[in-house]
Amino acid sequence: MIRFLTAGESHGKCLAGILEGMPAGLAVSEAEIAFDLQRRQHGYGRGERMKIEQDRARILSGVRYGMTLGSPIALMIENRDWPNWRGVMNVESVEERRQSTPLTTPRPGHADFAGALKYRHKDIRNVIERSSARETAMRVALGAICRRFFAEIGVTAASHVVSIGTAHAAMDVATTPIEDLNRRADASPVRCLDGAAEQEMITVIDEATTAHDSVGGIFEVIVSGLPAGIGSYAHPDRRLNAILAAALMTIPAIKSVAFGMGAEAARRFGSEVHDRMFAEGDGVRRTSNRSGGIEGGMSTGEPVVMRAAMKPLSTLSQPLETVDLATGKDAVALRERSDVCAVPAASVVAEAVVMLALMNPFLEKTGGDSMTEIQAHLAATPPPSWA
Amino acid sequence: MIRFLTAGESHGKCLAGILEGMPAGLAVSEAEIAFDLQRRQHGYGRGERMKIEQDRARILSGVRYGMTLGSPIALMIENRDWPNWRGVMNVESVEERRQSTPLTTPRPGHADFAGALKYRHKDIRNVIERSSARETAMRVALGAICRRFFAEIGVTAASHVVSIGTAHAAMDVATTPIEDLNRRADASPVRCLDGAAEQEMITVIDEATTAHDSVGGIFEVIVSGLPAGIGSYAHPDRRLNAILAAALMTIPAIKSVAFGMGAEAARRFGSEVHDRMFAEGDGVRRTSNRSGGIEGGMSTGEPVVMRAAMKPLSTLSQPLETVDLATGKDAVALRERSDVCAVPAASVVAEAVVMLALMNPFLEKTGGDSMTEIQAHLAATPPPSWA
């Protein structure tokens, strides 16, 4: 079983992460992690920060001669902008007059208000440095290691953007073979597979930029190659859809999550929703995958398909009305460097959180402390011939 | 911190549940638990089973003279139909020829297929007895104890049905005061607050019944009274929306979960989505609650509002095409006693799973081994005056 923790403030020295429980004998490299980090940094509508970042995760432990040891893997992503923030984010005790001016005007929509109350912070910077989506860079890095794991098993995760604001891709684009999906999505500035919709999405983002506003959207994540029977109905918290929904909901600004047909299934009759089966050779096939590859809290063997809706970012360059927590008087919200639209980036983050979330349900099935064992276990118990 | 486990097959002797970690000194009674169990059994479109059930949970431990002891609380709901199932569900080893005929034709949409593969069962009954939504009766019973806990704190959970099939309630019904909401919803055969929509919903269910089909729908759960700052952004798995989304997704047949505006937020600009704040007296007020009471993974102090979409049930009285796992040949799916529509029941289950899920994030804030301590802790740390 794996566990992970991440740490780090948005403008602190670095992000840190530890991934514990990965099997030994998995080939891992900084270059492959860098590839996913760079995918996360792209996207039309991102702010200036992205150009500064050029994130690179260093592997500090758990890997030797390019192979995992079975020991905890520690990663670090240094903040290249740290010299400019050293004073504001000083770890050491500092006289009050030399501290940066407290932020006291919470942004509606962000963690600012509830976070200040929760931890009794008088300076909202103490909240926003951690609640920032910057934290997801480390999860992308840790997820890249899980992607390597699943690549050995034949499981692939990919994603694409379905809509930004009112601009919506045609539904049938998801028929792209999973192997090509990310390559095609990554080639689009909005990670959209539908060329016409891509142009509309860019227009929507430009509109939001001009209006000093922000805009959200919907993305889809697809996992293919997952065998049937991952997850379980035996206890509620083992249900794979619950595990995956929780994972997607941990990405900042996500407001809804759906599998397969999603809410549309609630409008139809059962005969229009469920995926009929038929025999083909020794196997069982489906006429459709409206379930999104999950039935009864388990993978069905079909691709797992989920969508998440992201609200517009909470930092507007034309800030919203709020209350100054220092004075109790009406005010306008603080401004922090931000993006106009982060939906393409969020789709990449979603791949990572999904892969992290799949590790334990998968390892429950195979067990094993090394890739050798895991591969041998998989080979030793083929599914029944009719599967 | 609480933990719970449930057990029990749909047609076994009983359902059992253990709730560990509840503070001492909470008044709990079988009558109050029975009230929620009875609410779950109602609803237009339920099958014959509901008349048999008349569930009653017996408290086996953890309560003395009507008060919790701080010890684990065990509940049992006996299956009143057990005498008829004694042979089919015998716990003891039995010669094969005296065992019931194996079920081998999985229902599309249900756990049958993946469950048989996962656990290597040749008789699908070994799957469906546990994957059945019958299990949720125990969670309703455990949730009723959490409801008692939150009642002492001033936190209330309620629910209502928003749509069944294409029949949709008008949006503004949710303005019903939370105290009245469940009373009004429970008075409706489909737990709908909108009289006109209620009639349409009944029509949809009748239509499905006539067509030997099933139908799903959408319900909403509202939690009021929760203080700001429950949940956290500090680590991904502490986000309250992730915890609640997972909880709702553990209810069988749920395909999507949304907070506040949900996916609609992805279509709008930020200025149309975020809830502005203004000062009123010593406090901070909001102009709206589009966030559904959650920002930055924490409660905001506004009501928490979530919706879940339920697909139609997978047991159709006109069964779908499938494959016989014993022969590998095309077949029609097994039939099991079932409902045509269970959305009203699911909304009651949702209240329970939400209350169970809120316990630990709430106890992280207050701590305490007894109600006395918890109340004293809450009183000792009022939120800052501007909260």
Next chain:
Amino acid sequence: MIRFLTAGESHGKCLAGILEGMPAGLAVSEAEIAFDLQRRQHGYGRGERMKIEQDRARILSGVRYGMTLGSPIALMIENRDWPNWRGVMNVESVEERRQSTPLTTPRPGHADFAGALKYRHKDIRNVIERSSARETAMRVALGAICRRFFAEIGVTAASHVVSIGTAHAAMDVATTPIEDLNRRADASPVRCLDGAAEQEMITVIDEATTAHDSVGGIFEVIVSGLPAGIGSYAHPDRRLNAILAAALMTIPAIKSVAFGMGAEAARRFGSEVHDRMFAEGDGVRRTSNRSGGIEGGMSTGEPVVMRAAMKPLSTLSQPLETVDLATGKDAVALRERSDVCAVPAASVVAEAVVMLALMNPFLEKTGGDSMTEIQAHLAATPPPSWA
């Protein structure tokens, strides 16, 4: 991975337990569970209660036709003395004048004092009903299911009593083959393998009885057949000795736990402590097993040998000085039906807690949702030839 919860007061209706996560396809019967429960009830020096108990665990769920389903297994042990306790342990609210007289004089050594403070109980009965060692009966029942699991794998746990008070068995008795060990120990009224020491132990217990006192002792648990490499050094909480020590420490009255040579290893030089290895055929052998079968937080492949020291029970028929918590004045401790010596019973409990504790480290290695898979996984990855 398994989880379990137990519930139940000593004189309540019953003990309840749920064991979740056991693989499917394991043969389990009430008779086999009864065998271990009966072993726990034996032992010279037990009180009257044991004759009343004659515990029998009923399987309520998770098993069909004698085989586990992969679903949670619920067990119940009814309290045969319940009719006599119905009034004292009533679950329902009762007028104060009809409640039993509160117990207010805590027994030194027991949970009475700290438990009353912790949960703010005014009646110590609210503490002692759960802190009683009666709870261990359910763990013995759950452990019996794990024993079945390990029997299929070739792993065996056994135990014997090393000392009671100052009466001490000769050290070399542990050379009994593991298959015979429990049979021989169970044949002794004090579960001692050394006939001479057995007689002395009985004398010590008689002495304690006559003096209205109580007496403790030391027992040993041995697990054989466990492959090398269960547990890990990778993160502290994965160390097998930590997991097993915690398990043993959960048995009431245990004050110390040791592996192999235990504290004696602290007196010797390294060359006198570590177990040399030598080649024999394709394998590696040891000249000794002073480590108790654990090195570096992992099983070595040798038998795992642990000892636990149990203090005398805290209920003395000549009660000790204490303070009446109702009056704040000096008093003598309450008396509750109890044993003079429970070391033999504790050794049986220890086998159960050890088997429960071994499940997850073992399943980390094999994975698998059914016995079929687990056996196939074990067969697929033999240890390297030199192991």
Next chain:
Amino acid sequence: MIRFLTAGESHGKCLAGILEGMPAGLAVSEAEIAFDLQRRQHGYGRGERMKIEQDRARILSGVRYGMTLGSPIALMIENRDWPNWRGVMNVESVEERRQSTPLTTPRPGHADFAGALKYRHKDIRNVIERSSARETAMRVALGAICRRFFAEIGVTAASHVVSIGTAHAAMDVATTPIEDLNRRADASPVRCLDGAAEQEMITVIDEATTAHDSVGGIFEVIVSGLPAGIGSYAHPDRRLNAILAAALMTIPAIKSVAFGMGAEAARRFGSEVHDRMFAEGDGVRRTSNRSGGIEGGMSTGEPVVMRAAMKPLSTLSQPLETVDLATGKDAVALRERSDVCAVPAASVVAEAVVMLALMNPFLEKTGGDSMTEIQAHLAATPPPSWA
């Protein structure tokens, strides 16, 4: 609730650690952490490494202007010897001929053998880099943060060495007031409070050094100021002694753990073991603390007193007989830079693991997201007057 993970190989770039869940508003500094790290590095009998190390933990996140933020705290201890190990411990893939020669001769007593089997490593260095006690430096650093937390609450942990080999301190030294205990122990090269025994201990270590051998010993940890009622009997894994025993057992080379009288309690009658209570003023006092401050799995309010026995280190400069895993032939064990005696260092590590282990049972009682809240909660619920 806190969680922590550590990472890092003995000769890798660094040790890393993340501590998640610490409340906000706690004053923390690198200097205070350095103080405990330096205490761990002392001790007669340590090897050369200690002079190289001079460990210093850098705070990478979670702290701003000297105060915790409520966000995860990441620490890093760089390996000052890294330039010399860059080739041997290279993270990147390297041609086999440029890799360091594999180690194949496992040291009896260490993780080498079982670790190589478990993770299927052909080079034992892949095991020993993580199984090394070097890892405990990070736990000392994380524990120093918990020490700061408990200092605010009035809870103190200290330790001293009771024996090294056959040299044993007089028992009554533990009467030193807890405030002075560590100061006095730290002033001794073997952390022993008994001057005469100190001299004998040094002699034993010299003897082991001369004989190219190693030697273990026993240390004691004392926690004072802990209120009654931390831990619980309600579920087995909540017992404080189980939690603390597991924590101590995670320190490499620990073979037994005992509370209060420990195994001696198993030799005595109950009347000689249990700690009588008497009234004094409004409170309850004890005539003794033979229980070691734990009854019924909970703290009693008396000091918690535990002892752990450490076996001699497994690296001998005159190595033991073993088997070469590459050839299957008899061989002598590998040699790695090591200490002759590490008992004084282990006692400092033990303070840290105990403080880490106490955090969650303590936070269960108080709850709270900030020191302000925690202090207010403690003040709001004084124990009953007779406590």
